[in-house]
Amino acid sequence: MDVRQGKLNDCWLLSAIASLSLHRPLLEKVVPLEQSFDDKYSGCFCFRFWQYGQWEEVRVDDLLPTLEGRLVYLNSPEKHEFWSSLLEKAYAKLKGGYRALDMGFPHEAMVDMTGGVAEVMSMASLPRDLPAFLSYLLEKGALINCANCQGPLEQRNELGIMFRHAYSLTGVEKVRTMYGPVDMVRILNPWGNTEWEGPWSDFKGPEWNTVSKEEQQRLDRVNREDGEFWMAVSDFRQNFELMEVCHLTEALNESGSTVQPWCCTMHHGNWVPRISAGGSPSGGLFWQNPQFYFTLLEEDQNPADPQKSCSFLVALMQKHHRRRGVNLAIGLHIYQARSDSKYLSPTDLSVLRPVLATPAYSSRREVVLRGRLAPGHYIIIPSVSEPNQEGAFLIRVLTEKGNAAAPAEKPGPQDIASIKEQPSFPHLTALPSPKSTRRLFKKHCNKNGFCKPAELHDLLTEAIQGGVLAGSEKKLVLEHCKSFVVLMDSQGLAKLNWPEFKNLWDKIRRWTDIFLVFDKNQSQRLEYPEVSPALKAAGIMVDDFVLQLVGLRYTEPDLTISYPGFLFLLMKLDSMIHKFQAYDMVGMGSITVSYRQWLHMTMYN
Structure with missing residues (x-):
C-alpha cells in the first residue's frame, strides 16, 4: 500500500488501513469489488463498516475536496488511484465529517473495519517472552499497531521514530545471523517513508552484513526507504510505548491461511436509570446492573500451562456515546457463579469479591478485560461509574475454542462458552425469548x-x-x-x-x-x-x-x-x-x- 496523508492528522486511520491491506479478504469486506470508473459508472461508491454488531453500508459520491487542483486529504502517488481517498470520505461520513477524523485511535478504526475486538496494552505490561506473545497474536490474525506518545506530535526522536504517530507491526521472526539468532519485528510506517535509523535499519544497519542473502530473502527484506523496516525486539520495547491489538472474530477467507481467530459470543444490553446502578461491587445498588452467565468448560490445549486454565477476553462497548455527547465511564467485573443459581443477589454481592475486574472505570468507547480462569461458571457484570446513568452497550466474549449454543442448564460436551441474559431486564416479562x-x-x-x-x-x-x-x-x-x-x-x-x-x-x-x-x-x-x-x-x-x-x-x-x-x-x-x-x-x-x-x-x- 502506498498512500499519502493529507492535511488531516489522521495517521491513525492510515495505520488501520495499512494493517487491513495486508489481508485482502478484510480489505474486500470494507471495499467491495467490482467498483470502478468504467462500466455502468454512476458516480457512487459503496463501502462497509462494522458498527455495534452489524455491517453498515455507506455510499459516497466521487466529489473529493481539492485545493489548487490537488487532493486535500488522503491520496495516492498514483495519479489515477482514488480508492483510499474515497474510503476516507466514506469513513468521514460514518463519523460525522472530515473534522471528526482529526486525531483518533487506530484501534477504533480497526474495529470499525474488521468487527474485531481491540485491546490497548502498555509496553510495560507485555509478557517477558514478547516474541512468543507477538507470534501468538499474529497466528490468530490480530492486527497490531504501536506508537510512542512521549514527544511532540509527529516529530522524530534521535533514531527516526515519530512521536504520537501510528505504526503497524506486521511480523515477528527469529533471524539467523553468523553470531546466533536475533528476535526481530517488522514495522510499517503508513506514510511510506521516515524509517528507523538505529541498529538493523535499512541504510545504517551494518548488522545486516551478518545475515546471509538467503535469510534476507526469506524475510522479504527490501533495502530502500519504503516505510517498512526491521528492528530488534529489545529496541522495539525501548522506542514504543503502547500497542493496540485488534483480535479478529471471523476466519479469513484466504487460500492457504492458517489464521485461527477467536470465537465470539455477542449480546446487546442497556443501562436504564432506576434499574442500573454504578459504583463499586460492594455498593448497595451494584446488583441492579445487568448480569450475564458465562460458562468455561474446556481448558486451553497448552502444555506449557500448568494451571489448565481457559483463556478469554470480555469486551464492553458503549454505543453511540459520541453521538450523544456523553462519555460514560464503564467497567467490567467477573464473579464466580453460585452452584445453585445463575444470578447474584444483593446478599451474594455483599460478600463476594470479583475474580477479575478492569483496573478502573474508563471513558473509552470499549474496555477489554483479558483473563484466564479455571473451567467453571461465572457472572459478568458490566457497569457505569455513577448511579442512574443511561446508555446502550454491546458485550462480547472471545474464547479460545468454539461456542456451542446449547442452553446453559444442560451443557453438552461441546459447550465451551456461553453468555445468557439474566432477568434484570424488564422486557423479559413482555417479549418473547x-x-x-x-x-x-x-x-x-x-x-x-x-x-x-x-x-x-x-x-x-x-x-x-x-x-x-x-x-x-x-x-x-x-x-x-x-x-x-x-x-x-x-x-x-x-x-x-x-x-x-x-x-x-x-x-x-x-x-x-x-x-x-x-x-x-x-x-x-x-x-x-x-x-x-x-x-x-x-x-x-x-x-x-x-x-x-x-x-x-x-x-x-x-x-x-x-x-x-x-x-x-x-x-x-x-x-x-x-x-x-x-x-x-x-x-x-x-x-x-x-x-x-x-x-x-x-x-x-
Whole structure:
C-alpha cells in the first residue's frame, strides 16, 4: 500500500488501513469489488463498516475536496488511484465529517473495519517472552499497531521514530545471523517513508552484513526507504510505548491461511436509570446492573500451562456515546457463579469479591478485560461509574475454542462458552425469548425470507400478546409497521430480511426496558411528563419545542403515549438523528439547517 496523508492528522486511520491491506479478504469486506470508473459508472461508491454488531453500508459520491487542483486529504502517488481517498470520505461520513477524523485511535478504526475486538496494552505490561506473545497474536490474525506518545506530535526522536504517530507491526521472526539468532519485528510506517535509523535499519544497519542473502530473502527484506523496516525486539520495547491489538472474530477467507481467530459470543444490553446502578461491587445498588452467565468448560490445549486454565477476553462497548455527547465511564467485573443459581443477589454481592475486574472505570468507547480462569461458571457484570446513568452497550466474549449454543442448564460436551441474559431486564416479562422471536420471524415472513409491513404487524401483535404488555397490541396500527420497515430497510425493498429485523428487534427490546421503567402505574401508557426523561434514558436529547410536537403528533387524546406509539416515536427520532449526521458531510452544518431545525422539521411528518 502506498498512500499519502493529507492535511488531516489522521495517521491513525492510515495505520488501520495499512494493517487491513495486508489481508485482502478484510480489505474486500470494507471495499467491495467490482467498483470502478468504467462500466455502468454512476458516480457512487459503496463501502462497509462494522458498527455495534452489524455491517453498515455507506455510499459516497466521487466529489473529493481539492485545493489548487490537488487532493486535500488522503491520496495516492498514483495519479489515477482514488480508492483510499474515497474510503476516507466514506469513513468521514460514518463519523460525522472530515473534522471528526482529526486525531483518533487506530484501534477504533480497526474495529470499525474488521468487527474485531481491540485491546490497548502498555509496553510495560507485555509478557517477558514478547516474541512468543507477538507470534501468538499474529497466528490468530490480530492486527497490531504501536506508537510512542512521549514527544511532540509527529516529530522524530534521535533514531527516526515519530512521536504520537501510528505504526503497524506486521511480523515477528527469529533471524539467523553468523553470531546466533536475533528476535526481530517488522514495522510499517503508513506514510511510506521516515524509517528507523538505529541498529538493523535499512541504510545504517551494518548488522545486516551478518545475515546471509538467503535469510534476507526469506524475510522479504527490501533495502530502500519504503516505510517498512526491521528492528530488534529489545529496541522495539525501548522506542514504543503502547500497542493496540485488534483480535479478529471471523476466519479469513484466504487460500492457504492458517489464521485461527477467536470465537465470539455477542449480546446487546442497556443501562436504564432506576434499574442500573454504578459504583463499586460492594455498593448497595451494584446488583441492579445487568448480569450475564458465562460458562468455561474446556481448558486451553497448552502444555506449557500448568494451571489448565481457559483463556478469554470480555469486551464492553458503549454505543453511540459520541453521538450523544456523553462519555460514560464503564467497567467490567467477573464473579464466580453460585452452584445453585445463575444470578447474584444483593446478599451474594455483599460478600463476594470479583475474580477479575478492569483496573478502573474508563471513558473509552470499549474496555477489554483479558483473563484466564479455571473451567467453571461465572457472572459478568458490566457497569457505569455513577448511579442512574443511561446508555446502550454491546458485550462480547472471545474464547479460545468454539461456542456451542446449547442452553446453559444442560451443557453438552461441546459447550465451551456461553453468555445468557439474566432477568434484570424488564422486557423479559413482555417479549418473547430470542429463540421464540426467530420462530416468529420464520412463521410470518414470506417464502423468500422477507417480512413486509402487514406481516410485521402480525408478528409484533403475536409477540406482544404473550407478556405483561398484552393488550397494547390493539394500539399497534399498520402505519407504525410501515414506518418501521421504511426506517430499517437498508436495501430499498420495502421489506425486512432477518438481519434487518433483528436490528429492529434489538431496538424494541431496549426501548421496552425504558417504557416499563417509566410506566410507573403499569397502565401500559406513559404520562406526558414522563416522556422527556424516557427519551433521555434512550440517549435522545430534545428541546421544549420538540416535546410540544410530540404532544401534538404522537400522543393519545388523553395526552398519554401507548407502548406502540412510544416505539414509533423513538424509531422516528433515532432515524432522523442518524440521517442528519449522514447528510452533514463535513461535520460543520453544511446542509444549511442546524440539528435543532432538522428535528423540528422532521417531527412534523
